[in-house]
Amino acid sequence: MQGLLSVMAERGYERASIAQIGKAAGLSPGLIHYHFDSKEAILLGLVEVLVTGLRERLDDLTQRAGDDAWERLFAVTDAFLATGRGSDPRATTAWVVIGAEAVRLPEVRKAYAAATAEHEALIRSRLVDVLRAEGRATRKVRKLSAAVLAYVAGAFQLSVAAPDTIPRGFAAPTARDFIRGLVEREARRD
Numbered sequence: 001m002q003g004l005l006s007v008m009a010e011r012g013y014e015r016a017s018i019a020q021i022g023k024a025a026g027l028s029p030g031l032i033h034y035h036f037d038s039k040e041a042i043l044l045g046l047v048e049v050l051v052t053g054l055r056e057r058l059d060d061l062t063q064r065a066g067d068d069a070w071e072r073l074f075a076v077t078d079a080f081l082a083t084g085r086g087s088d089p090r091a092t093t094a095w096v097v098i099g100a101e102a103v104r105l106p107e108v109r110k111a112y113a114a115a116t117a118e119h120e121a122l123i124r125s126r127l128v129d130v131l132r133a134e135g136r137a138t139r140k141v142r143k144l145s146a147a148v149l150a151y152v153a154g155a156f157q158l159s160v161a162a163p164d165t166i167p168r169g170f171a172a173p174t175a176r177d178f179i180r181g182l183v184e185r186e187a188r189r190d
Contacts, residue, residue: 001044003027004039009090013043013097040105045096047111050091051118054079057086058122069133074124074176080119080152082172096160099153103118116149119120123148127183151178 003025007016018039022029034041058079065071102112124145131138155171 001042003032004042004046005049005090005094008097009093013039013101017018025053028086030146033044040107043098043101043105043108044111046094047108047115050094050098051115053088053091060086069129073123073130073179075112076119076123076126077148077152077179078172078177081155081175082170092131092156093160119152120145120149120158127179132182134183134186134188137189144186147182148179149176151175 003021003023004013004016006024007020011020014041018029018032021039023044025032032042032103036045044053058075061075062072065075067153098108098112124141127141127144127148128138131141151182152175155166155175158166
């Protein structure tokens with residue numbers, strides 16, 4: 001799966017061959033075929049690897065955030081978007097490619113949808129904590145979490161497909177400003 005991650009970062013999924021994946025992983029194509037029925041099976045395994053890596057990075061960032069509701073929310077967006085310790089630009093490319101493959105491959109769509117639902121639920125939970133800490137209504141939290149998730153997906157897409165259109169390192173700090181603006185627009189609880 002790391003071999004596919006490396007090859008996809010350079011060539012995309014469609015142009016990644018089992019031979020190239022094997023070479024990147026230091027394995028023979030025969031050994032890869034022995035363990036995986038298809039390139040799609042490797043891609044599905046990669047989704048699991050990426051989700052696990054994101055959870056580990058999030059756990060680390062959340063632990064550093066402590067009990068502060070805002071910092072715990074920003075830990076989520078930083079886990080996706082921030083550079084530095086634990087970040088892997090190949091993972092960003094992989095998520096964009098996986099999202100594209102989800103359009104045409106039903107099993108990939110199912111895995112991508114499950115991962116995305118997990119991410120949305122986490123964002124929503126952390127947003128609820130912030131909204132409550134700020135004394136604001138939570139009735140629109142699903143829309144807010146969808147907006148944050150769309151921001152992350154858009155930042156991924158632009159950083160991979162049109163990197164010269166966005167400033168390097170803009171995504172995580174701008175996400176914080178974007179989220180603050182969303183929260184500030186919500187009505188105070190009576």
